[in-house]
Amino acid sequence: MTVLDARALNRATLARQLLLEPSDLAPREAVAHLCGLQAQEPQEPFTGLWSRLRSFDPAELSGLLTGGQVVRTHLMRRTIHLLTADDLLAWRSRHDAMLRQRVIGVYRGELGEVDLDELAAAGREVLADGEPRSMGELARAVSDRWPGVSVRALGEVLLGALIPAVQLPPRGLWRQRGGARYLTVSSWLGREIDGRSADDEAGKQLVRRYLAAFGPAATADIRAWSGLAGLPGAVKSLRGELVSFRDERGRELLDLPDAPRPDPNTPAPVRFLPAFDNAVLGYDDRSRIIDQENRGLSVAGDRVVLVDGRVAGTWYVAERTLIVTALHGLSRSARTAVREHGSALVAFLTGGESDRVRVVT
Template identity: 75%
Template sequence: MTVLDTRALNRATLARQLLLEHADVPVLDAVAHLCGLQAQEPQEPFVGLWSRLRAFDPAVLSDLLIRRNVVRTHLMRRTVHLLAADDVLAWRARHDAMLRQRVLGTYRRELDGVDLDELAAAGRAVMADNEPRSMAELARALADRWPAPGPRALGEMLIAALIPMVQQPPRGLWRTRGGVRNVPLSSWLGREIDPPSPNGSDPVGEALVRRYLAAFGPAASADLRAWSGLAGLPAAVAAIREELVSFRDERGRELLDLPDAPRPDPDTPAPVRFLPAFDNALLGYHDRGRIIDDAHRNLSVAGARVVLVDGRVSATWTVEAGTVMVTPLRLFSRADRTAVAEQGQALASFLSDDDSDRVRIVTSAG
């Protein structure tokens, strides 16, 4: 079985994640290809797409949200993702059990004795008027009936697990501030969520495996589980295994992939890329060694914005007083510093409120 070293996996990941060269595809197609973008920080998906797409116009993504072609909702790993509407409808029922268990993992004591089906029915009754509500408002509407859990536990269970919701714009629009106002997913999209698969079959799980590998492969089953949060996909993998090809990584793990998916030459040059907080290029794996050193692994879950140099996390970046600040995690060569500064200047111009050249890039030796 062919062994793929770290650099080979890195280049495959960059290609699947549209980070090896800017893709010339519509924004909606990019969101769908990436299986959504993690989006608990509302403005971060704009940077993620700017880093991936040629001539990305943030107004296009805002318009897709307004037109309900994409939505913000809890899904993979119980985190807020920006997803294509069709994917949410197809995938939501497959995530129901995981979402419940993840909320219970945090609030099991508070929700002890609460009939979750009864709570869901009561929540749906409150939301039947389709009026947008905050999590606290929905919880307060049910607090008299369930006073013991407290509003946080009730709200988290209702919004993140029991009632499929979307976060209504202006939340998530470009350069727009807006609190979280939730509306039922089906009423927002005017379509019902696809029902669970009958007779123990799992076509949704099989489709998820294919879609994940297209955006993240080659990958191990543990990587798929880390991305999705779903524990029940081994049967789906087994069902389509004959469609897939297998490799080994340097640790001996089996990696699965789609046979015709891109696996570039490991020596393919990788351009500098600025990634937003919680980008799935990092979080979409259990073993993140293909893109980030173990010494810096915590950056990926701490919400740090990172810079890829030669395909690997090599710096962090922030914006302070209109300036993109880059802090290297290793010594940069002169060529690295120039490339980071040039790409950082382009990012600064994208983030700037005007067309002036007032935004500068500051790098400090790491």
């Protein structure tokens, strides 16, 4: 079985994640290809798409949100993701059990005597009037029936697990602020969730889509990205149409036969990634893109910069100046590339030209 080293996996990841060269995809198609973008920080997906698309207009993504073509919702790993409406409808039922398990695990002590079906019904009854509500507002509306449960627990269980719901604009719109207010998926989209998404056919689609955007990958990587239990039934059913490799640790890696696996020596441009980008978080073994000693950066929400395809520093913008903190020494050519691409990033984020980029070592 062919062994793929970290550099080969890195270049495959960059190609699948639209980071090896700018993509001509439209924003909606890019969100779909990437299986969604992690989005608990509302403005981060804009940087994620700017880093990937040749000509990205943030107003177009805002329009997709207000028009209901893309949505903000709890899904993979019970984190907020920006997804196409079609993918949410197709995938939500497959994630129901995981969402319940993760929320209940946090509030098990408070929820011991709560009938979750009864709680869900009460929450749906409140939301049936079509008025958007925050988690706290919804929780307080039903709290008299469960006086021993905190408002926080009721809200997170209702909108993080029991009731498929979306966060409404203006939250998540370009350069706008707004609290998290929710409507049910069916109220906002005018369509119902596909109940068949709980079966293995939907699981097979998830595996195919994950490999197209993240492969080659191990089943542990699929589990780390989705929060699901590795989708073993789906993987077993798909084996006849997949190809296999090994990584340097000896793990089996699965992939789509015709998916891009570029030459490991393919040049990789500087790329600036937003907080919690799935190009880093979407794996159990992240060594293809980040050194083990720096693994915690992405979990902590640091924005990272890729040099030669790997995490080489963190970045933030303050007073129209981009501050890049290198994790190790950078060559002169790498510093030049960071400054050039960084200037374009500052212009995008601030709406004006700026060449103020500081690289700190």
